[in-house]
Amino acid sequence: DSGVTQTPKHLITATGQRVTLRCSPRSGDLSVYWYQQSLDQGLQFLIQYYNGEERAKGNILERFSAQQFPDLHSELNLSSLELGDSALYFCASSVRSMGTIAQIGELFFGEGSRLTVL
Amino acid sequence: ELKVEQNPLFLSMQEGKNYTIYCNYSTTSDRLYWYRQDPGKSLESLFVLLSNGAVKQEGRLMASLDTKARLSTLHITAAVHDLSATYFCAGGDSGYALNFGKGTSLLVTP
Numbered sequence A: 001d002s003g004v005t006q007t008p009k010h011l012i013t014a015t016g017q018r019v020t021l022r023c024s025p026r027s028g029d030l031s032v033y034w035y036q037q038s039l040d041q042g043l044q045f046l047i048q049y050y051n052g053e054e055r056a057k058g059n060i061l062e063r064f065s066a067q068q069f070p071d072l073h074s075e076l077n078l079s080s081l082e083l084g085d086s087a088l089y090f091c092a093s094s095v096r097s098m099g100t101i102a103q104i105g106e107l108f109f110g111e112g113s114r115l116t117v118l
Numbered sequence B: 001e002l003k004v005e006q007n008p009l010f011l012s013m014q015e016g017k018n019y020t021i022y023c024n025y026s027t028t029s030d031r032l033y034w035y036r037q038d039p040g041k042s043l044e045s046l047f048v049l050l051s052n053g054a055v056k057q058e059g060r061l062m063a064s065l066d067t068k069a070r071l072s073t074l075h076i077t078a079a080v081h082d083l084s085a086t087y088f089c090a091g092g093d094s095g096y097a098l099n100f101g102k103g104t105s106l107l108v109t110p
Helices: A101-105
Strands: A005-007 A010-013 A019-024 A031-038 A042-050 A053-057 A064-068 A074-078 A087-094 A107-109 A113-117 B004-007 B010-014 B019-025 B031-037 B043-049 B055-058 B061-066 B071-076 B085-092 B104-109
Touching: A005 A087, A010 A019, A019 A087, A019 A113, A031 A074, A042 A064, A042 A074, A074 A087, A107 B043, B004 B085, B010 B019, B019 B031, B019 B085, B031 B061, B031 B071, B043 B055, B043 B061, B071 B085
Parallel strands: A010 A113, B010 B104
Antiparallel strands: A005 A019, A019 A074, A031 A042, A031 A087, A042 A053, A064 A074, A087 A107, A087 A113, B004 B019, B019 B071, B031 B043, B031 B085, B055 B061, B061 B071, B085 B104
16 A cells, blocks of 8 residues: 555546546655556656645646645546546655655555546 | 657566566656556556666566666566566656656566
8 A cells, every 4th residue: 555545446427527536645745746547648647746836747638637735635637528538547646855865756656546438 | 858668568478487678768867767567556666776787676576777878677587477567667857757668568477
């Protein structure tokens, strides 16, 4: 168990709908990362938050948005869903900056939220 | 942006055999990670390699890093069925997201 909690584990919805995925990072971790994993695209970085602020953006669509709250949990909002959005969405967190050099960059992943768009 | 390429992408090997997975990356990176993923499961960190010539070993897996060649390898010794999984290498700078390769799906057969 990595300590990163994601809900829901599975989600089935229809095209055009909107869903919210939730992530609670490891206790004390300030950074949260969202990744999308699909068969054709592999593991794609979407967005990173650090202590409530957006830190880096990857291949995140405009229909997707995220935020990190004061208690450090994060939500990924996916709207106007399309069939191609079906994927496994992972949240990861990284150790607080007071850790060792090796630990600072290591990402700990949650179990993922499997989204199926029909 | 750091790009990571792994090969092979699929690997079927017999129990007891040895093999190496290769990971090339495009630009300098603070560190290189190897992760394991079982089907439908999360990613588990196996190794972190921080400097040129770094070598880490855990059981039948050994990872190494050559920063000059921008190459990391994951060597499997005397494979067993439990090693069947997808292995990812990933790189990136400290404090930022890791960029992952496409993964190597390993199947170890009797």
